Amino acid sequence: MVGYICAKCESEIDINPVREKIICPECSGRVILKKRPVEKKTVEAR
Ligand SMILES: [Zn+2]
Numbered sequence: 001m002v003g004y005i006c007a008k009c010e011s012e013i014d015i016n017p018v019r020e021k022i023i024c025p026e027c028s029g030r031v032i033l034k035k036r037p038v039e040k041k042t043v044e045a046r
Pocket of ligand 1: 011028029
């Protein structure tokens with residue numbers, strides 16, 4: 001499941017973007033950012 005974060009109040013939004021409109025329930029903001037899974041990049045510095 002992909003999480004979303006409101007760009008306004010930065011609250012996490014847990015919705016289904018397919019069925020529901022992506023609107024922040026907290027501030028009704030429509031600017032929603034996709035929350036990227038924390039991905040640790042393995043950079044090997046040699
Ligand atoms: Zn919001």
